[in-house]
Amino acid sequence: MEPFAYIQNRLHCEGVPLARIAEQFGTPAYVYSRAAILENFSRIQSGLAGIPSLVCYSVKANSNLKILRLLAQAGAGFDIVSGGELARVGRAGADPGRMVFSGVGKTAEEIDAALASGLLMFNVESEGELEVIEARAAAAGTTAPIAIRVNPDVEAETHPYISTGRFIHKFGVPKSSALALYRRAAASKSLRARGIACHIGSQILKVEPFLKALDEILEVVKRLEQQGIQWLDLGGGYGIRYGDEEPLDMDRLIAELKRRVAGTPYRLILEPGRAIVGNAGILLTRVLYVKATEQKNFVVVDSGMNDLLRPALYGSEHQVWPVERRAGPSAPADVVGPLCETGDFLARDRRLAPLQPGDLLAIMTAGAYGFVLSSNYNSRPRPAEVLVSASETLLIRSRERLDDLMSAEHL
Ligand SMILES: *Cc1c(COP(=O)(O)O)cnc(C)c1O
Numbered sequence: 001m002e003p004f005a006y007i008q009n010r011l012h013c014e015g016v017p018l019a020r021i022a023e024q025f026g027t028p029a030y031v032y033s034r035a036a037i038l039e040n041f042s043r044i045q046s047g048l049a050g051i052p053s054l055v056c057y058s059v060k061a062n063s064n065l066k067i068l069r070l071l072a073q074a075g076a077g078f079d080i081v082s083g084g085e086l087a088r089v090g091r092a093g094a095d096p097g098r099m100v101f102s103g104v105g106k107t108a109e110e111i112d113a114a115l116a117s118g119l120l121m122f123n124v125e126s127e128g129e130l131e132v133i134e135a136r137a138a139a140a141g142t143t144a145p146i147a148i149r150v151n152p153d154v155e156a157e158t159h160p161y162i163s164t165g166r167f168i169h170k171f172g173v174p175k176s177s178a179l180a181l182y183r184r185a186a187a188s189k190s191l192r193a194r195g196i197a198c199h200i201g202s203q204i205l206k207v208e209p210f211l212k213a214l215d216e217i218l219e220v221v222k223r224l225e226q227q228g229i230q231w232l233d234l235g236g237g238y239g240i241r242y243g244d245e246e247p248l249d250m251d252r253l254i255a256e257l258k259r260r261v262a263g264t265p266y267r268l269i270l271e272p273g274r275a276i277v278g279n280a281g282i283l284l285t286r287v288l289y290v291k292a293t294e295q296k297n298f299v300v301v302d303s304g305m306n307d308l309l310r311p312a313l314y315g316s317e318h319q320v321w322p323v324e325r326r327a328g329p330s331a332p333a334d335v336v337g338p339l340c341e342t343g344d345f346l347a348r349d350r351r352l353a354p355l356q357p358g359d360l361l362a363i364m365t366a367g368a369y370g371f372v373l374s375s376n377y378n379s380r381p382r383p384a385e386v387l388v389s390a391s392e393t394l395l396i397r398s399r400e401r402l403d404d405l406m407s408a409e410h411l
Helices: 018-025 034-047 065-073 083-091 108-117 127-139 175-186 208-222 250-262 274-280 310-314 402-406
Strands: 004-007 010-013 029-033 053-058 077-080 099-101 121-124 144-149 191-197 231-233 267-270 281-292 297-301 320-322 331-336 345-352 360-363 384-389 392-397
Touching: 010 018, 010 029, 018 029, 018 281, 018 360, 018 384, 018 392, 029 034, 029 274, 034 053, 034 065, 034 250, 034 274, 034 384, 065 077, 065 083, 065 392, 077 083, 083 099, 083 108, 099 108, 108 127, 121 127, 121 191, 127 144, 127 175, 127 191, 144 175, 175 191, 175 208, 191 208, 208 231, 208 250, 250 267, 274 281, 297 345, 310 345, 320 345
Parallel strands: 029 384, 053 077, 053 267, 077 099, 099 121, 121 144, 144 191, 191 231, 231 267, 297 331
Antiparallel strands: 004 010, 029 281, 281 297, 281 360, 320 360, 331 345, 384 392
16 A cells, blocks of 8 residues: 555545644644554565564564554564663553563663563673673573574675674674573573574665575574574564665565575564554654755755654655645755754755745655654654544644653753
8 A cells, every 4th residue: 555645636644634634733743654554564474474473563663652552453572672662562562472672781670671571582682681681580580581682794785874783783792602602591590592683784675684694593593402492583674665766575585584484493583663664654844934045945844853863864865745746847955954953954955846834745754763763952842643544543642842841850
C-alpha cells in the first residue's frame, strides 16, 4: 500500500486529508499510518514463516507506546537498548519473554530491571558487562540468559555514523574473544548462553553484508555445540527508500536467510526498526515565510532540527511533498527551520512549486528516528503524534506544553 498519496491533489494519510489533521491537531505533527506499520511488520514476519523465528522490533526507531502496543498485539518481540525502553515495552503490555536487550552501556540498575522482567536474553557487548550481569544474577539468585554480540567485521556500506560492524566500532566483541566469553558463561551458575548476536549497521541496502554476517556467526556457533545455543540474532539495519535509491530486497534477503538457517537447529531473530516504521510516518509542517534571494528561495517552516534531526545529523535526504498540489513553475529552495543554527534545515536545493505562508508540507519517510531524536532545543515543545487508521485519527502523543518543558527545573 501507499500510506501517503494524493487524492484530487490533496495529500492523504490512508483516508484522511493531512490538511484536516493540521487543523485538528496543529503543526508540527508526526503522522503515522497504522496500516503501513502493520503491513511492514507482517511482511517480514510472514516471510519468515517456515523457520522458527522471532521479529524483535527495535524500539529506538520509534518508541511511542501506542505503536509498541500495536506491534505487540501483532506478535512482535522487542529489541531494547535502555531501562527507559524496558519500561515502555512493559507499559505497552508486551511479553518480556520475547525481548532482547542490546547496547554497550547497560547499568547495574538496568540489568536488575531486565532480569526481573524475565527477558529472552541480554546481548552482551563486552567482558566487563558479562561480569556485571553474572554478579547481578548471582545477587538476585537467578540465572541470566545471554548472547554474545559478535562484531563480524563486515563493511555495511552505509553512512559512517550508522555503521557498526567493523573492528573500529565500539559495538560487540571480536570472534576470538566471543569464544572465551562463552566458555566463561558455561562455567558460571549464574549465566546461561541462549544465543549469539550481531548488528552491522543501519540503512543497509545490499543483501550481501547480512549474509556475510550470518555466515560469520554461524561459524562461531559451530564451535560452541555443547553450549545449548538456540537463537541466532542477526540484528536490524534493513534499508528503505528515502529518495531514488534502490531499497534493500527484503524478500530476497529473507529467502537467503531461511535457506541458510533451515538445515540448522537454530532459531532466527531479526531486529528491524526503520523497515517497520520509516515509511509509515511523515512530519507535517506549515510554511511561515518564503524568503527569496538571488540564488534560491528559503522556505521557513514551523518545524526544524529539534523535531527532525536526521538531515542535520547524517545529511539525510527526506522528500518534501506539498500537502496541496498546485500547478506552477518550480524553483530551487531550501526548507529550513526557525532555530538559530545553520544546520537547521529539513531539505536543501529541492525544486518546489510556489509556496506561500500558511501552506502545509509533508516531510516524507520520517517515521523512524524522527520523534525519538527530537529535543527541546531553543525551548521548543515537541510535536504532537497522530496515528491514522483508515478514516480515523487518534492522538497518540499530545503536543508538549511550555509547562512540560520547565516542570523539572527549580528556581
Ligand atoms: C538500531 C538497532 C537496530 C535497528 O536498526 P534499524 O536500522 O532501525 O533496523 C537493531 N538492533 C540493534 C542492536 C540496534 O542498535
